[in-house]
Amino acid sequence: MQTLPSFVLGSRHLATGGFQSLENPVTEELVAQASSAGLDYAQVVRFGREVGGRHLRALTFAERGALLAKCSAAIHAQRDALIELSRINGGTTRGDGKFDIDGATGTLTFYASLGEKLGARTHLVDGESVQLGRTARHSGLHVRVSRPGVAVHINAFNFPAWGMMEKFACSILAGVPVIEKPGTPTAMLAARIAELIVEANIMPEGSFQFVCGSLGDMLDHLGPHDVLAFTGSSATGAKLRGNANLVRQNVHVTLECDSLNAAVLAPDVEESSETYALFLRNVALDMTQKTGQKCTAVRRIFVPKERAAQVQADLVDALSRIPVGDPADEKMRMGPVASKAQFEDVSKGIARLAAHGTVACGGAARLYPKGWFLAPTLIVARDAADPAHHAEEVFGPCASLLPYEGDATTAAALVNKGGGGLVCSAYSNDAVWSERFTLEAAPWHGRVWLASDKNADQALPPGMVLPHSIHGGPGRAGGGEELGAERGLELYMQRTAVQGFKGMLDALLPKQA
Numbered sequence: 001m002q003t004l005p006s007f008v009l010g011s012r013h014l015a016t017g018g019f020q021s022l023e024n025p026v027t028e029e030l031v032a033q034a035s036s037a038g039l040d041y042a043q044v045v046r047f048g049r050e051v052g053g054r055h056l057r058a059l060t061f062a063e064r065g066a067l068l069a070k071c072s073a074a075i076h077a078q079r080d081a082l083i084e085l086s087r088i089n090g091g092t093t094r095g096d097g098k099f100d101i102d103g104a105t106g107t108l109t110f111y112a113s114l115g116e117k118l119g120a121r122t123h124l125v126d127g128e129s130v131q132l133g134r135t136a137r138h139s140g141l142h143v144r145v146s147r148p149g150v151a152v153h154i155n156a157f158n159f160p161a162w163g164m165m166e167k168f169a170c171s172i173l174a175g176v177p178v179i180e181k182p183g184t185p186t187a188m189l190a191a192r193i194a195e196l197i198v199e200a201n202i203m204p205e206g207s208f209q210f211v212c213g214s215l216g217d218m219l220d221h222l223g224p225h226d227v228l229a230f231t232g233s234s235a236t237g238a239k240l241r242g243n244a245n246l247v248r249q250n251v252h253v254t255l256e257c258d259s260l261n262a263a264v265l266a267p268d269v270e271e272s273s274e275t276y277a278l279f280l281r282n283v284a285l286d287m288t289q290k291t292g293q294k295c296t297a298v299r300r301i302f303v304p305k306e307r308a309a310q311v312q313a314d315l316v317d318a319l320s321r322i323p324v325g326d327p328a329d330e331k332m333r334m335g336p337v338a339s340k341a342q343f344e345d346v347s348k349g350i351a352r353l354a355a356h357g358t359v360a361c362g363g364a365a366r367l368y369p370k371g372w373f374l375a376p377t378l379i380v381a382r383d384a385a386d387p388a389h390h391a392e393e394v395f396g397p398c399a400s401l402l403p404y405e406g407d408a409t410t411a412a413a414l415v416n417k418g419g420g421g422l423v424c425s426a427y428s429n430d431a432v433w434s435e436r437f438t439l440e441a442a443p444w445h446g447r448v449w450l451a452s453d454k455n456a457d458q459a460l461p462p463g464m465v466l467p468h469s470i471h472g473g474p475g476r477a478g479g480g481e482e483l484g485a486e487r488g489l490e491l492y493m494q495r496t497a498v499q500g501f502k503g504m505l506d507a508l509l510p511k512q513a
Contacts, residue, residue: 002032004191007198007210008044008179015213020184025091025336025343026326026371032089032188036213044179044209045221048150052177052206057146059204060122064173065115067202071168072108074200075101075161075193082161082189089188090160091335091372093327096290103162103465104193107483110467111169114485121510122146122175124486126495129505139502141509144493146175147252149225151492152218154240156231157183157338158293158395160190166467166483167229168208174492176227177207181215183232185339220245227492229482231256231295237478254491255478256471258393259295260418261286263462264302264411264437265311266428274456279427282451283399284318286463288334288376292397293342296423296463299393301401302384302411308403312380315401316361319376324367336372337396343372346396350377353400356388357381360401374398390417408433412440420475425449425462446473446481 004022006013015035022032056064075082079101086097118124126142133139153167164180171178182190194210197203211218222228222245230240234257240246241253263283269275286298303311327335337343343366350364362377377398381389384402404414415424424445428434429452438448447469449462465471470484482488498505 001030002188004032004034004187004212005195006036006039006212007194007208008039009047010205013039018213020213022089022185022188023339024088025338026328028340028370034184034187034212036211036216039211039216041216041218042221044211045150045218045226047206048177048179048209049148049226050206052204052208053148053150055204056172056175056177056207057122057148059175060120061115061118061173062120064175065112068108068115068169068172069112070200070202071197072105072112074196074202075108076105078196082192085189085192086160087327090186090338091327092290093332093335094330095333096335099289100159100161103159104165107162107166107467108169111173111488115173119510123508124489124493125509129502132499136502138500139505140497140499141505142495142497143508144490144495147225147227147492147494149176149223149227150179151176151227151229152179152181152215152222154181154215154228154230154232155183155190156295157186158290158295160186161193163231164190164193166465166471170482170488171227171492172207174489176492177209179209179211179218181211184213185342187212219243222246222249222251224249224251227252229254229480229491234258234476234478252491254472254480254482256295256422256480256482257476257478259422259473259477260299260390260393261296261421262300262302262415262418262424263298264415264424264426265304265307266408266411266426266430266433266437267304268430268433269427271310273429274453275427275429275451278451278456278459280314280318282425282461282463283315284322285461287319287399288322288397289463291334291337293338293395294463296465298399298463300389300415300418301399302404302414303401305403305405308380308401312360312378312401315378319361319378322376324373324375326371334376334397337374338372340372342395343374346374346394346398349392349394349396350379350398352392353379353388353394353398356386357400362398384414385417387417390419408437409440412437415441416444418444418476420473420477421445422471422473422477423447423449423462425451427451429453444474446470446477
C-alpha cells in the first residue's frame with residue numbers, strides 16, 4: 001500500500017506512523033495511507049514565509065504567470081494517468097475525472113495569461129488617483145502589494161486537483177507562497193500533482209509546500225500577513241474561523257462552505273422551449289456529476305405548482321436513464337460517493353429529507369452489495385417552505401423538488417431561505433421576471449445564473465466554476481470569495497492608500513505598452 005508524501009522544507013517527507021487509510025470506493029480496498037506525523041509546523045510556516053515569500057515577491061506578475069503555465073503543462077502531460085488515479089481513489093467516471101483535472105489546468109492557464117497581461121510589475125493600482133489638496137499636486141492613490149506572509153490552503157475531498165489549483169493560482173500570482181493540504185480521503189490525486197510540480201522543479205524554493213495529513217498546530221503559527229483559505233463543511237469552517245490565534249492575529253480568512261444551490265423554473269417557460277430542455281439537462285447533470293459531490297450541485301429545484309407533476313415525471317425519466325456503476329466501465333455515467341463516511345452521511349441525509357416529502361426515485365439504500373453506490377434521488381417536498389429542505393446540504397446525488405406559487409419575488413424569497421449560497425440558476429424568457437428575481441436573490445448568492453431561449457445553446461452549466469467570475473457566497477456558503485480574474489488576487493494583497501506629490505504617485509501607475 002502506497003504511503004503518500006508531504007513536500008516541505010525543500011524535501012520529501014514520509015511519516016512512519018499515525019496513518020489514515022484511503023480506499024477505492026468501488027471495491028472498498030485500501031489503496032494508500034497518509035500522515036503528516038513528525039512535521040514541525042512552525043518551521044514549515046517560517047520556511048514558506050521567509051524563503052518562499054522572498055523568492056516570489058522578487059518576480060513580476062508575468063514571471064509568476066509563467067510558473068503557472070509550466071505547472072499547467074506538467075499536469076496536462078500526465079492527464080490520463082491522473083484520471084486513472086481519480087477513478088481508483090475517488091470513484092470518478094472518466095468524464096468526472098477530466099472535469100476535475102481539466103478544471104485545474106484551465107484555471108492555471110487562465111491566471112498565467114492574466115500574469116502576462118499584468119506584465120513586468122509587482123503591484124496593482126486600485127482605481128484612479130484623486131486630488132486631495134488645493135490643486136492636483138497633492139493627490140492620493142490606492143495600491144495593492146503582496147502580503148509578506150504565507151497562504152495555508154485547506155482543500156476539500158471532492159475536487160483534489162481543481163480545488164487545490166484554483167487557490168494555488170491566485171496566491172502564486174499575487175506573490176504569496178502556499179502550503180497546500182488536500183482532503184485526505186481522496187488525496188492520492190493531489191499528492192501526485194504535488195509530486196509532478198516538485199519533480200519538474202518549477203517553483204522557487206519555499207513557494208510551494210504540500211502537507212498530506214493533519215495540519216496539527218499549524219494555524220497557531222500564523223500571523224497578520226498570512227492567509228487561510230478553506231473549503232469544506234460549515235461546521236469545520238466555523239471551528240477554524242474561531243481559532244484563538246487567527247482571531248488574535250487578525251489572520252485573513254476566507255471560507256467556502258455549505259450551499260443549498262437552487263434551480264428555479266419560471267412560470268413563463270413552455271414545455272416545448274429550449275429553456276425547458278436546458279433546465280432538465282442541467283438539473284440532471286448537476287445532481288449526478290461527481291456523484292453530486294460538487295459544491296455547486298443543485299440541491300433544491302423550484303417549479304411552479306401547476307407544473308410540478310410534469311417536471312417530476314421528466315426529471316425521474318432523465319435520472320433513471322443515468323447508468324450507475326463501476327467507473328472502469330465506460331458506459332457508466334455516475335460512480336460511487338468517495339468513501340464509507342461519505343456514504344453514511346449522504347444516506348442519513350436522504351432519510352431525513354424523505355421524512356418531509358415523497359421519494360420520487362432513488363433513496364437511501366445501498367445500490368450494490370460492494371462499493372459506496374447510491375441511486376440519483378429526487379424527493380418531492382410536501383411544503384416548499386418546510387425548513388427541512390432549506391437547512392441541510394446532503395452532499396451527494398440528491399435534490400428536493402419544491403413546488404411554489406407566486407411571482408419572481410416569492411420564488412426568490414423561497415430560494416433565499418437557504419441562508420446564503422454559491423450559485424442559483426433561473427430559467428425564464430421573461431426579462432422583467434428575470435430582473436426582479438436577480439435583484440432579490442443577489443444579496444444571498446455569490447453568483448446568479450440566468451438562462452433563456454436567447455442563450456440556451458451557448459450557456460455553460462451553472463455548476464461550472466469559471467475563473468473569470470467570483471466563486472463564493474454569503475452566509476451559509478462561508479462569506480468568502482475566490483477567483484473572479486484579478487479579484488482573486490485581492491485576498492493575498494494589502495490595499496494601501498498612498499498620498500503625496502502627484503508626480504511621484506504617477507511612478508506607481510502601470511506604464512502604457
